[in-house]
Amino acid sequence: MITNKNCVIRLSRYKNALYRLQSLGFVRVFSDNLADAIGVLPSQVRKDFSLFGITGNKRGGYNxxxxxxxxxxxxxxxxxxxVVIVGTGNIGSALMKYKGFEKEGISIAACFDIDPAKINRQAKIPVLPLEELKDFARANQIKIGVIATPDVAAQSALEMMLSAGxxxxxxxxxxxxxxxxxxIVINNVNLELELENVIYFVNALDKTRAA
Amino acid sequence: MITNKNCVIRLSRYKNALYRLQSLGFVRVFSDNLADAIGVLPSQVRKDFSLFGITGNKRGGYNxxxxxxxxxxxxxxxxxxxVVIVGTGNIGSALMKYKGFEKEGISIAACFDIDPAKINRQAKIPVLPLEELKDFARANQIKIGVIATPDVAAQSALEMMLSAGxxxxxxxxxxxxxxxxxxIVINNVNLELELENVIYFVNALDKTRAA
DNA sequence: TAGATTGTTAATCGATTAACAATC
DNA sequence: TAGATTGTTAATCGATTAACAATC
Incomplete structure (x- = not known):
């Protein structure tokens, strides 16, 4: 098992670049082209592939x-x-409507909320009471969940997910x-933090220029 | 200038942990406590602080x-x-309404969209035509932008931002x-990719267990 | 064949961790 | 003072990059 997160992320990027090349009519690709497409070195591409046992043809690149x-x-x-989403606030409902997931073969089976006013069983993606999470996840063999609740509810949402398998x-x-x-595998996306990071580097760049 | 992104992200996490400790009435903190709070080693905390010239008191920790x-x-x-947001689709409008930014001293000055139907100059956060981005950003000295457009519009949104300073x-x-x-500093958040990453590690864990 | 590209090994680089002298 | 904690240096670790033999 590969535990390097960066490496797995690069695989996703290679895949996306390959779809673009494919739609342009290309049939083969070299480590060189892929490297350029996602902004790494050719040896990184070959190394990543080698780690996952992917081989190409010397001289002929990859099909x-x-x-x-x-x-x-x-x-x-x-x-x-x-996947299921817990929390139907701003982030949760944006994710629910987001087209990007479906395109990637990810289907949102249901959303869950603690607020009875949010429940909607008839919607294309139903919004169900949080109490039903466990039964729903088990019945539908859901393995992946998204937490989009307010901060204070996040830990208990995680625990419900754990007990739901x-x-x-x-x-x-x-x-x-x-x-x-x-x-359980947890991947955090912290939007404030990402924006704070941009702000830091902009300020730092500014100071470097001023100096 | 520190160019290690991880290090800057940890600073944000330290800060968040410190606010929690502060609200619990604590006055001083040791590298040990901070390390535990964000899940790193105490020497990492001290190393990070040292990189930014932050010093504490031997024996007394940090105020x-x-x-x-x-x-x-x-x-x-x-x-x-x-900040300004370009694109008022699912993600864009979720960010517009998101409470997390305001709490962090980040104010969304305006959103921009190419679709005339989306324009709303009276809203608390106005939605303006994309053509006005340049003038608005210059007049309000905006240095930070968020791209939440469809894929095909992203590169041109970036170029408008560049020309807007x-x-x-x-x-x-x-x-x-x-x-x-x-x-320009660019920080990418790719939601499909983050979810794909979770899926990969869940599957990989499954295989490890089965073996 | 000659030339180009892979796959892998070795070298480099940078970040994390450990260790410990300084000192409050 | 004795004990605990910092700040920094050195050691380790892991990931990226370079190099090159194998070969299509």
């Missing part, structure tokens, strides 16, 4: 179709991934969730 | 109030940061933007 297929298998995109979480609440690492 | 102040200065939070961009469009690195 785009079969490369896409291999990457999709590695990334679990050979099967539809069903969910194995992976994308967390948008800006705090550190506590869970046994062997039991 | 929380003054530590928060120092971190806020470094992170540019001693002044209100005004914007120096830092948080990009939600899932593609690589091209720009001269010396002129």
């Amino acid at each position: 785009i179709d079969s490369l896409i297929e291999k990457l999709n298998t590695i990334l679990g995109k050979d099967q539809l991934q069903k 969910i194995k992976g979480v994308l967390n948008f609440a800006p705090l550190r969730l506590r869970a046994p690492a062997e039991e | 929380i109030d003054s530590l928060i102040e120092k971190l806020n200065t470094i992170l540019g939070k001693d002044q209100l940061q005004k 914007i120096k830092g961009v948080l990009n939600f469009a899932p593609l690589r933007l091209r720009a001269p690195a010396e002129e």
Whole structure:
């Protein structure tokens, strides 16, 4: 098992670049082209592939179709991934409507909220009471959940997910969730932090120029 | 100038942890406590502080109030940061309504869209035609922009921001933007990719267990 | 064949961790 | 003072980059 997160992220980027090349009619690709497309060095591309046992042809590069297929298998995109979202505030409902996931073979099976006013069983993506999360996730074999609740509700949302058999979480609440690492994969997206980071580097750049 | 992104992200996390400790009534903190709060080692905390010239007291640790102040200065939070958002689709409008930014001293000055139907000059956060971005950003000295447009519009949004004097961009469009690195800081948030990453590690964990 | 590209090994680089002298 | 904690230097670790033999 590869535990380097950056490496897995690069695989996703290669895959995206390959789809673009494919739609332009290309059939083969060299490590050189892929490297340029995602902004790394050619040896990084070959190293990444080597780590996952992906091989090409010396002199002939890689066949785009079969490369896409291999990457999709590695990334679990050979099967539809069903996810649930807990929290239907701003972030939650934006994710619910977001077209990007469907395009990537990710289907939002349902959303959950604690507020009875938000419940809507008839919607294309139903919004259900939080109490039903456990039964729903088990019945539909959901393994992936998104936490888009207010901060204070995030930890308990995680615990409900754990008890519902969910194995992976994308967390948008800006705090550190506590869970046994062997039991669940947590990936945090902290929007304030990302913006703060931009602000820092802009200021730092400014100071460098002034100096 | 510190160019290690991870280090800057940790500073933000320290700051958040410190606010929590402060609200619990604590006055001083040790590298040990901070390390535990954000999940790193104590020597990492001291190393990070040392990189930014932050010092404490041997035996006495760090004073929380003054530590928060120092971190806020470094992170540019001693002044209100005004940002603009281009694109008022799902992501854009979620960000517009998101409470997390205001809490962090980040104010959304305006949003911009190419669709005339979206324009709303009377709203608390006005939605303006894209053509007005340049004048607005210059008049209001906006340095930070968020790209939340469809993929195909992202590169041109970036170029308009560049010409408007914007120096830092948080990009939600899932593609690589091209720009001269010396002129602009770009931070990408790719939601599909983050979710794909969770899916990969869940599958990988599954395989490890099965084996 | 000659030339180009892979796959892998070795070298480099940078970030994290450990260790410990200084000192409150 | 004795004990605990910092600040910094050195050691380790892991990821990226370079180099090059194999070969299509």
